[in-house]
Amino acid sequence: METKVEKSTLGLIKKHKNIVVGIIISILTLLVIYFGMVIFFMNHFYFGSVINCINVSCESVEDVNKQMTTEINTYKINIKERGGKNEQIKAGEVGLKYNSDGKFNELKDRQNPYKWISSFFNIEDSKMIEGVKYDKNLLKKRVDKLTCFNSDYIIEPKNPSLKYTGNGYVIVGEVSGNKVNKDILYDNVTGAILNEKNTINLESINCYVKPSYTLNSPKVIEAKNKLNKYVFSKITYTFGGNKELLDGSEINKWLTVDKKFEVTFNEKEVEKYIDVLSQNYSTIGKDRNFVTSSGNAIKIGGGDYGWSINNVKETQALISIIKEGKTISKEPTYIQTALAHGKNDIGNTYVEIDLKAQHLWFYKNGSLIVQGDIVTGNIGSNHGTPDGIYRLKYKEKNATLVGQGYASPVDFWMPFNGGIGIHDASWRSVFGGKIYKSNGSHGCINSPYYLAKAIFDNIDTGSPVVCYS
Numbered sequence: 113m114e115t116k117v118e119k120s121t122l123g124l125i126k127k128h129k130n131i132v133v134g135i136i137i138s139i140l141t142l143l144v145i146y147f148g149m150v151i152f153f154m155n156h157f158y159f160g161s162v163i164n165c166i167n168v169s170c171e172s173v174e175d176v177n178k179q180m181t182t183e184i185n186t187y188k189i190n191i192k193e194r195g196g197k198n199e200q201i202k203a204g205e206v207g208l209k210y211n212s213d214g215k216f217n218e219l220k221d222r223q224n225p226y227k228w229i230s231s232f233f234n235i236e237d238s239k240m241i242e243g244v245k246y247d248k249n250l251l252k253k254r255v256d257k258l259t260c261f262n263s264d265y266i267i268e269p270k271n272p273s274l275k276y277t278g279n280g281y282v283i284v285g286e287v288s289g290n291k292v293n294k295d296i297l298y299d300n301v302t303g304a305i306l307n308e309k310n311t312i313n314l315e316s317i318n319c320y321v322k323p324s325y326t327l328n329s330p331k332v333i334e335a336k337n338k339l340n341k342y343v344f345s346k347i348t349y350t351f352g353g354n355k356e357l358l359d360g361s362e363i364n365k366w367l368t369v370d371k372k373f374e375v376t377f378n379e380k381e382v383e384k385y386i387d388v389l390s391q392n393y394s395t396i397g398k399d400r401n402f403v404t405s406s407g408n409a410i411k412i413g414g415g416d417y418g419w420s421i422n423n424v425k426e427t428q429a430l431i432s433i434i435k436e437g438k439t440i441s442k443e444p445t446y447i448q449t450a451l452a453h454g455k456n457d458i459g460n461t462y463v464e465i466d467l468k469a470q471h472l473w474f475y476k477n478g479s480l481i482v483q484g485d486i487v488t489g490n491i492g493s494n495h496g497t498p499d500g501i502y503r504l505k506y507k508e509k510n511a512t513l514v515g516q517g518y519a520s521p522v523d524f525w526m527p528f529n530g531g532i533g534i535h536d537a538s539w540r541s542v543f544g545g546k547i548y549k550s551n552g553s554h555g556c557i558n559s560p561y562y563l564a565k566a567i568f569d570n571i572d573t574g575s576p577v578v579c580y581s
Contacts, residue, residue, distance in 0.1 A: 184210055184244065189304050191297075192313045193260055194290050194320070201301065205254045207247035208305065246305055255301060260292045260314075267291065269323045271371070272332055276364040280340040283332060286323040293321050325373065335373040341437040342367060342375075347430065348441040351393045352453025358385070363434060377435075383427050389444060390421040395457050396448065400501065402456075402578065405464055405473045405483075410580060415500030415529070417576045418457055420448040448503070451576065458501065458576045463534065463567065465557060467497055467581035470544045472534075472559065474567050482566035485544025486559050487537070490552030497555050502528040502577045507568055511535075515554055523561070524568040528577040532556050536564035 166183060187203040203209075259265060270287035296319045300312050314320060325332050343360030366381040395418030399411050425445040433440060452459035460478035465471075465486070473483040489497040504526055511525035513535065520539070527533030537543075537558035552558075559567075 180210065184208060187308065188310070189301060190311045191258070191260075191301075192311065192315070193292075194315065197259075199258050199260065201251075201254055201258075206251040206305070208244060209246075210244055244305060244308070246302075251301065251305075252298070255294065255298055258297075260290065260297075261294065265290070269321050271323045271325045272327045272329075274332075274336055274339060274369055276339075276343065276360070278361075280343055280360065281336050281364075283327045283336055285327045286325065288320070288323070291321040292319055324371075329373075331373045335369055335375050338375045339364075339367055339369070342434050345434045345437050346439040347433055349389065350441060350443055354393075354453070356389065358430075377431055379427065379431065382431055383423065386421065386423050386427050386430065386444075389426075390423055393419060393444075394421050395419045395450065400456060400458065402458065402580070404466065404580070405480075406466070406469070412499065412501060412578065412580050414498070415502040415579075416448075417450060417501040417503040418448070419450050419453075420446060422447045449574070450503075451574070458578065461572075462576040462578055463504075463571070465497075465577065465579045467499070467548075467579060470546075470548060472557065472563065474571070476570050481570050482563055484560055484563040486557050486563070487540060487543050487552055488548045488557055489532075489555040490548060490550065492550045492552075495552065495554050496548075497532060497553075497557065497579060498529065499579050499581055500529070502579070504528050504571060504573055504575045504577055505533075506573050507571065509568075513556070522564075524564040526564075526568060526571065529555075534559055534564060534567060534577070536561045 166180070185203055187208060189201045191199045191201065193199065255261075267287065267289040268291055269289035272286040273284045274281045275284050292314060296317065297312075297314065300317050300319065303309070304312055343363050345359070345363060347358040349356040349358065362385070366378045366385075368376050368378060370376065396416055397414060398418065399413035401409065402412050403409050422445040429445055450457040450459070451461060461476045462474075464473040464475070465488070467488050470486055470488065471483065472486045474481045489495040505528060506526075508525045509523060511522055513520045513522060513525065515531075520537075522535040522537070525533060525535045532555040534557040537553075538561065540558055543558065543560055
């Protein structure tokens with residue numbers, strides 16, 4: 113009969129035996145699991161394996177090769193353009209493929225199946241970035257064929273412009289357009305392919321060609337202000353009772369703005385404007401209607417008397433006035449002035465010489481001061497006194513007139529046409545009649561002493577001398 117001690121000992125031995133058997137079974141089970149997983153991972157990727165952000169955990173090498181090939185073949189870039197438009201570039205269009213040509217053994221080769229447990233602790237052997245390659249020529253051709261580069265659809269970007277209105281210049285806003293910078297787009301497409309990005313937003317990558325200026329650009333605003341300063345000028349030219357108003361409606365035609373919004377004056381156009389004023393109001397050499405002392409209405413022209421605008425100086429003066437934005441009333445700058453404005457700028461102070469009648473009249477402020485017979489140029493020797501309206505150049509007492517073969521002292525000398533002038537002729541006792549035809553002067557107006565003196569004492573330099581026949 114067993115004792116209690118013996119029963120207790122037997123129980124402990126049995127219990128210990130069971131524990132040992134359990135441990136052995138557990139170890140064997142773990143070994144089976146371990147080696148089973150070793151066998152599995154000989155042709156499968158570790159837990160947590162990732163290729164190019166694609167989870168390939170526990171996938172076979174063959175399946176991964178197929179999966180990655182499918183991924184690359186279905187890859188495409190979505191290009192988002194203005195106006196909600198989208199275009200795509202597909203992998204097949206650019207010959208896209210992985211550098212390994214679809215074989216991903218490199219990652220598998222790094223994964224020792226006997227060390228599969230380490231995959232839970234070491235992720236270095238569980239991740240792989242596989243580069244891609246593409247045909248550059250195919251990519252360039254595909255980019256070139258994008259609709260955004262079709263000239264029929266391209267809207268060029270346009271700088272703002274400055275438009276003249278009756279109230280001055282206003283800014284017309286820029287046009288953004290939809291023109292794409294091909295270099296920027298190409299660089300971003302290649303970057304997207306290499307990083308396997310699926311979307312490119314042309315707006316966010318600043319791919320659109322922008323206008324150089326906007327309506328808020330300081331340069332544009334500065335140009336507008338300068339233009340308005342110019343066109344707000346008002347210049348009133350006065351010509352006696354006549355006036356010519358120059359304002360922005362004409363000035364704006366002389367202003368140009370270049371691509372950099374620099375404002376320039378077209379001086380040629382300003383010159384043309386002054387030329388027109390000169391044609392209308394400069395009177396030298398122009399025909400005038402003249403009523404003679406004999407009561408005949410004649411038309412007479414030629415000579416050097418009259419108004420003459422200094423076109424060069426007035427052009428520069430006008431440009432300066434406009435640039436200062438002035439409102440001003442003025443006469444133009446003259447080279448020469450006359451006694452009166454208007455069609456009859458001769459006024460009412462003048463010497464009148466009738467070459468045919470050989471008679472002279474001198475009027476001052478509308479009153480006849482003196483008149484008398486004279487002797488003019490000898491037409492028989494081609495020294496006839498020319499017709500025309502001339503300006504008295506100066507007057508001189510006790511002058512000596514010198515010419516070919518003669519030297520004649522005179523008391524009163526009043527030249528009006530080169531070497532031709534009015535003077536006394538003490539060597540003559542008779543004046544008027546037909547003397548001038550064969551015994552006339554060299555062109556001067558030979559006058560009796562009283563006549564020459566009266567004119568000399570009352571006439572001013574610049575007075576008109578009217579000669580007609």
